[in-house]
Amino acid sequence: MLTLNDAGCRPTIGRVVFGLTPDPAASAQLAQIVQADQAARTGNPAQMDWKAVAAQDEARRVQTLALLRSGRLSSARDAFSAALVFQHGDCPAHYQLAHWLAAQALAQGGIREAGWLYGATFDRWQISLGRPQRYGTQFVEVAPCDIQLAPVAAGTTDRDRERLGIPALGLARAPADILSDRCRRGLP
Template sequence: MMSLALALAACAPVATNPPALPGSSRDHAELQAIKVADQEDRKPGPNIDWSKVGQRDRDRLKRVRELVATGELRTAVDFFNAALVCQHGPDLADIRLAHALATISATIDATATSANWLSAASWDRLLMRMGKPQWYGTQFTRAKTADARWELYAIDETAVTDEERKRLGVPTLAEARQRAEKLNQK
């Protein structure tokens, strides 16, 4: 019940204003910059120092939680940006918050395929962190073998259909499996 109250409270500032289009001047500039920095840290490359990225992630997450707590999120883009940063948090509570924020973003703007995708991906990550099979097929792990191949994390293939995946902007299971193979070719 407390989660529902928090979600509704988080939506309260939005109720009086129509949702903004992506890139609107009503989007929170600091939150946008935080999201951009988060994504820059994850650009593919051979020299990512994850210990440094981890500290920056913790700093960004702390600031995002402050913005959420003070009611600074107003637009679908704000909720998406905050969710994306929380998705990279180390704790189950961070992933739960990411899922709630992504769901709010997708509710504000149902046409935002990135928010719909993040809602599915955060749900999968939440299930994965709880040791349960994912539903949508967005999470990959490295095998604990000598070759450390990428593989699709365990999936409950009966939970959702490929049509539901497509509706949320998520690849089909066949496409997700192909992605794992491509990751192993690099």
């Protein structure tokens, strides 16, 4: 159980419960929510209607939050999926919840990408608080089609990153160059 309150969040989280009552129907509903979440992010980011995506993201967070409040989600896949939805939140408490859920998925095991999501949710949470990221998973657009790795705090080693399935910091900068190039060329 976790309680988070942040009046600036849409929706406000309040109390969530994870792992009380396994419910295959709730897991299936969450799988559909995540599928829509990921589908909304296909295509060229420079050509996407991000206001529409944000509104859709909020609706998906409301649906996911209802499932979390009911205690009907319990598997590592449920935790991972709910973390993905809240990774696309709009406030620090959303990212904190995403990180907590990713930690649940990582602890339960069986999902290869759970380590990466654990690091990515932590990084996004820290950036939302005005702090540097720890693992080097988050990028910022400093100008149109100029994407760079967000500042990274010292102290996390490439070995720490490797344990979570996150690329070494030297390799983390390459996707920013690729994303910038694709954006300039109008590619998805």
